[in-house]
Amino acid sequence: MELQKYKMPLLDGEMKELADYKDKVVLIVNTASKCGFTPQYQSLEALYNKYRDQGLVILGFPCNQFGRQEPGDSEEIGAFCQKNYGVTFPIFEKIDVNGGHAAPIYKDLKSEAPGLLGTQKIKWNFTKFLVSRKGEIIDRYAPTTKPEDIEEDICKALRES
Structure with missing residues (x-):
């Protein structure tokens, strides 16, 4: 997974080079x-x-493709995340994760780490992909997998260099 090839807008419109996250363990979530x-x-x-x-x-990566559960614009999404959850990690502008207009990063994630029975479709909000410092996808996690349940995988990835 070559993060350096992606450049995407954050909620405030600033274009962010994902190359800035090279050599990091990255958890990508719609x-x-x-x-x-x-x-x-x-x-x-x-x-x-x-x-x-x-x-x-x-x-x-906010997405409105599942039950229209992300209807707001960037300002509304940012305010919601900050007010309700104090989110400080990077949130990007709303994207599609499935279909013909899927963001290239999601096309690649789904191709490299298919879901259950080989499906490349994202099934719902909060599907997670853990990417190693070397850019390898460690695993794909279902929406029902709680973030704390992948903490052990995150720790292992952080220890590996």
């Missing part, structure tokens, strides 16, 4: 503000605060 899994923001932020000094970064 998010939504009005989903049953939205409280995972709290656990994601806790993991980020606990491990960012060791090299973890979490990248949130």
Whole structure:
């Protein structure tokens, strides 16, 4: 997974080179503000605060493709994440993760780490991909997998250089 080939806008419109996250352990998550899994923001932020000094970064990608659970614009999404969960990890502008307009990063993630029975589709909000410092996808996690349940995998990835 060559993160350096992607350049994407953050919620504030600033273009972010994902190459800035080279040599980091990266957890990529498609998010939504009005989903049953939205409280995972709290656990994601806790993991980020606990491990960012060791090299973890979490990248949130809001998506409105599942039950229209992310209807807001960038300003509304940012305010929601900050007010309700104190999110400080990078959140990007809303994207598609499936279909013909899927963001290139998600096309690559799904291709390199297919889901159950080889499906390349993202099934729902809060699907997670853990990427090693070397750019290898360690695992793909279902929306039902709580962030704290992958802490052991994150720690292992942080120890490996």
